[in-house]
Amino acid sequence: MPALRPEPVAAGRQFYAQWNKGCGQRSPRMAGSSLEKLEDLIGYRFREPKLLFEALTHSSHVSEASDGSRDNEQMEFLGDAILNFVVSVRLTETFPQYEEGNLTRARASLVSAPHLSEVAACLELGEYLRLGRGEEKTGGRSKSALRVNALEALIAALYRDGGLDAAGQFVEKFILTPDLAKRADDLFSIDYKSALQEHMQAERLGPAEYRVVDEMGPEHQKIFTVEVNAGEDLMARGRGGSKKAAEQQAAQALLDRLGRKTEIDG
Numbered sequence: 001m002p003a004l005r006p007e008p009v010a011a012g013r014q015f016y017a018q019w020n021k022g023c024g025q026r027s028p029r030m031a032g033s034s035l036e037k038l039e040d041l042i043g044y045r046f047r048e049p050k051l052l053f054e055a056l057t058h059s060s061h062v063s064e065a066s067d068g069s070r071d072n073e074q075m076e077f078l079g080d081a082i083l084n085f086v087v088s089v090r091l092t093e094t095f096p097q098y099e100e101g102n103l104t105r106a107r108a109s110l111v112s113a114p115h116l117s118e119v120a121a122c123l124e125l126g127e128y129l130r131l132g133r134g135e136e137k138t139g140g141r142s143k144s145a146l147r148v149n150a151l152e153a154l155i156a157a158l159y160r161d162g163g164l165d166a167a168g169q170f171v172e173k174f175i176l177t178p179d180l181a182k183r184a185d186d187l188f189s190i191d192y193k194s195a196l197q198e199h200m201q202a203e204r205l206g207p208a209e210y211r212v213v214d215e216m217g218p219e220h221q222k223i224f225t226v227e228v229n230a231g232e233d234l235m236a237r238g239r240g241g242s243k244k245a246a247e248q249q250a251a252q253a254l255l256d257r258l259g260r261k262t263e264i265d266g
Contacts, residue, residue: 035053047161047162053130055154057129058071064133075157080111084111091107111175115175120151126142129147154170200230208229213225236253
């Protein structure tokens with residue numbers, strides 16, 4: 001991908017100057033200089049700064065303002081699709097040996113709300129949001145959902161202003177990592193304990209209980225046997241070099257019994 005545009009565009013600077021003259025209901029944090037700081041951080045100058053403003057405009061601002069603003073909900077929709085596409089391409093290129101189910105699970109991890117919230121927090125997107133008075137008073141800038149929505153909308157704004165290259169390079173830089181191949185264990189591993197817990201909750205059952213029933217070997221090479229009990233004669237055992245590993249194996253064994261493993265593996 002070509003490098004993102006490093007130099008400001010004159011028309012864009014003029015737009016920021018005009019924006020600063022007529023603040024309206026705009027937060028003081030939304031000054032043009034602040035947005036230039038955001039552009040510096042992401043390494044991109046917008047030809048059409050209005051796209052950036054739209055990406056950062058929450059519906060609460062639009063409902064209270066009379067400046068003709070558009071909220072970022074449509075951009076959020078588009079940005080989510082672009083994000084999933086870019087991540088899918090990168091995963092299939094990096095891990096050609098994995099099947100669809102594994103890739104789907106890895107993508108879900110990379111585009112999950114907790115991960116995107118961390119990225120948005122690092123970019124301090126909450127500070128740039130255009131909010132209505134009510135949302136401002138209730139701490140909208142610190143709400144994870146609003147920041148994630150703005151991040152996805154920002155991806156769409158980059159796409160509309162600079163095409164897939166600009167949007168893709170942003171995703172590569174801030175959401176993916178250069179060492180993606182080294183993260184295979186994390187991306188493709190299954191948390192069987194969490195999966196079992198989700199199943200128990202879906203069936204309105206109590207939480208599964210784990211207990212160590214046996215320990216073998218010297219202290220530095222112990223093998224643990226753990227039993228998981230989910231009630232109603234639902235029980236399984238697992239072994240591992242740590243209690244955590246044994247618990248995971250026990251949960252996996254119980255999920256096998258419940259006919260859930262195939263669904264989880266995709």
